[in-house]
Amino acid sequence: MGGAEPDRPAGIDPARVGGWLTGNVAGLVGPVEFALVAGGRSNLTHRVTDAAGATYALRRPPTGGVLSTAHDMGREWRFLCALEPTAVPVPRPLAFCADPAVTGAEFYVMEFVEGTVLADAAAGSALGPAACRRAGEQTVDVLVALHALDPARTGLGDLVRRTGYLQRQLRRWHAQLHSSADRLPRLAADLALLDEVHDLLLAHVPEQTAGIVHGDYRPGNAVFGADGTLLAVLDWELATTGDPMADLGWLVSGWQHPGEDLVPTTDGPSTAPGFGLRDELVRRYADGSGRDVADLPYWTAFARWRAACISAGVQARYLAGHMADDGHLAEARSRGEHVTRLGESARAALRGPDI
Known part of the structure; x- marks a missing residue:
């Protein structure tokens, strides 16, 4: 149910x-x-190889359990098309299919960029310290x-909302948390904790600015060459317009130091030799962007929540059988403790002196 039939790629009608x-x-x-690309946790990515040996990447939503407003292929496609002419490197968008009759959902095809995705410390170690x-x-x-991009000049001006980005994000993820809990009863124990953090975040919303937000910006969502x-x-499914500090908070909250006990938001390569420390990242960003990063503790707490x-949500989809078995099913079964620890660290940060 929701998975692939034998010899049939997940979510793909080959013919x-x-x-x-x-x-x-x-x-x-x-x-x-078609070959499923392991490493994704939400939308499905397939490597497509044609008869001439050329490769392409095809993206489509999960085969079921799709949450409201999530997995919008048209949105991903639009951001890729808007950003391709800019200084931000993205895969070249090639074709979009808006007809769900073809394979059960909209999908799009883009250039397959060869290189290394730095999803964990092992990938970083293989690259080497200088490249890292x-x-x-x-x-x-x-x-x-x-x-630095202006959404309006990039062709995304109609996505700029008058209501606050943080308020929209808090409302969206809070609703989806409860939707996941309805489908996965074991999450009920974390609801009180995450509801409390939600209320603390809402009570301390800082002044916001506007820009383009990737939504899941990290080395595990990028392709790197051998020299770094x-x-x-990659993975623009959560892209929107809003406060750019959300991306910095997300990047920093997943940037773990060697031997550190603090749970990262996502796995990453930063404990491999060569990567700088969080403070170095923040200083480089502040110098390069000219932005005030004084509210970063709030944004990292928001990122953890x-x-x-x-x-x-990922755990609920995997355990319900809506994601292909791409090597992360066993990991999904153990996500309960991860959810709890993230919630506790976000609450601790919001109760700290910097908020």
Whole structure:
């Protein structure tokens, strides 16, 4: 239920999708082969190889358990198209399918960027200290480039909302947390904690600015070259317009130091030799962007609470069988403790002297 049939890629009707690709992607030569790319936690990514050996990436939503406002393929596609001409490196968008009859949902196809995704410390160690140093610097510099863009001049002006970004985010993730809890009763024990953190965040909302927000910006959502150059930023499904500090808070909250006990929002490569410390990242960002980072403790607390809400949703989808078995099913079963620890660390930060 919700998973792939034997020899059938998750969420893909090979005959229909193959025919659509042949007719809509310039230069693609049928027939094609599909392979699920491990590493995603939300939308499904397939590597598509055509008869000439060329490779492409196909993105589509999970096969079920989709939460309200999440997994919007059209939104991802729009951000890729808007950012391709800018200084922010993204995969080249190739074709969008708005007809769910083809394979059960909208999907899009983009360039497959070869390189290393720095999803964990092992990936960083394999790259080497010098390349890791450059990768860390590039991660910050590309974020500065993204936050320097004017949404209106980039063609995204209609996405700018008059209501506060943080208020919208708190409302959205709080609702999705409760939706996940309804489908996964074991999360009920964390609801009181995460509800408390939600109320603390709402009570301390700082003054906000406007820009483009990736929503899940980190080395695990980017492709790097062998020398550490950032070649492409991936996974724009949570992109929106809002306060750019949300991206910095998310990046910093997942940037773990070697031997540190503080639970990161997501796995990352930062404990591998060569990566700088959090303070170095923040200082480089502040110098490059000219932004005031005094409210960063609030934004890291928000990132931890939001990560707990997302983690709960991912766990609910995997355990309900709505995600393909891409190597993370066992990890999903153990996410309960992760949700609790993220909530506790966010609450501790909000009760601290810097908030």
